[in-house]
Amino acid sequence: MAQKIELGLYLEGDDARRFEEYMADPDRYDTPEGREMTRWVRAHGEELVKSIR
Secondary structure: OOOOOOOOOOOOHHHHHHHHHHHHOHHHHOOHHHHHHHHHHHHHHHHHHHHHO
């Protein structure tokens, strides 16, 4: 029988530090490019998920 897949994301070292910095002040990393990417994903995200399935 197949083993259950355990979902989770574990960050270590520099990745963990950078993530904590982002979570402390996410607006600091807000850029026009990031906002445009977010708009695109919101508009097309469902299509992307369907294409992966």
